[in-house]
Amino acid sequence: MRKTKLYMDTVVDIQVVTGKSNQAAAEKINQAFQAFYQVEQACSRFSPSSELMRACQNVGTPVEISPFFFEPLHFAIEMARMTEGLFDPTVGKVMEKNGFNRHYLTGDRMDSPAADSVSYQDIVMDRQPRTLLLKKPLVIDLGAVAKGFAIDLAAQELKEFDGFLINAGGDLFAGGLDFYGQPWKIGIQHPFQKDQLIDTVEITNQAICTSGSYERRNPAIADLHHIVNPKTKQSPNQWVSVSVMAPFAMMADAFSTSSFLLGGEKGKQLIEDANLQGIWITPELQLVRTGGI
């Protein structure tokens, strides 16, 4: 049983391995897709009606927010602290200015107010009650965590199946075993040859996320793509691709992005310190692996 839908400007594909009826599986798959719908409604910076964009209109006063927005933002801020702001969820306005401002379905473009200099330290969060306070006008970008979070929530809905696979545009969670009763085989996209793989891994009950410079390039400025260093406002290009495996997709997503931003040895060290597995690809197509894979 397999279904494919669009969410968060990417293609979300869900497959389940089951002996149950197709109808029962279809219902569960639809419920799993709801996780993507909910997280997108909460966390999109491309829609004025999202919880995120509505919250960004309030500066200086705490606003109560749902866990669909609170949790990924909280995770992103923890990551910002660890990387000392290299990974920073307040990079939204920089992204807008770089041309990443268009809603993928309606085509509407965003132009939001924001202060010139902002950082994650301009965000104050409180858990009881769940509130967010912005010290300055800014645009929150959860591009490196929200999709992972939606994958993790969707996985919760599918865990009763013998096997399932959620693929959100190249970020995946593989549960149980595949249609042959084997661990899921996941190819790693070749950075320069669209239809080819550069490596393969086998995973079960794990997520794998890849950050790369070869998709979503800036149409106007060469060397700029969808991952931007908030300090230099440039895109790092030391690695062309970083894949990270972790027990949660939100974790794999945030760590692969952070490793990509850090670049070089530091980027590798980050993954090793967290005891995660990773595969890096250099611009010369050299593969570097850690974590015993």
Added chain:
Amino acid sequence: MKKMDKKWVLLCSTAIAAVYAAGYYTTETQAADGQPKPYMANFVQSNSPTSTHTDVTSRQTQSRYKDGTYTGMGMNRRGSIEVQVTIKNDQITDVEISDFAMHYSERDVVGLPEEVLQNQSPQVQNVSGATYSTEAFQDAVQEALNQAQNA
């Protein structure tokens, strides 16, 4: 097995638990009954025509689209695509790809360098890579939206 960085694992499981504790999919029966889930209800309400009057971002009171499910067709380099777009209260609530397959055909594997071929089998259909966009689907989605457009 190496030990995982516990802090991050804990953050992730807390995040999932928080969503469930807040009443998202409280019980399976409730979800199956099609009862509104708390945050969805909240969202739909805030976008209903009555409340958009007070919404600073709204430019007009007339809705942009008609409710319903619309089919759109498009082409990309792998062939034809069909999408079904569902609209409710002016919101695109669902875009399903009804006819499309992302796959690696035999043709794609031929011509791979020897060392790459060693590492893979032709049945590898799931690929991790930098997030690709929905550009290839834009024409099909647009065609569906055109049908939904209010005059």
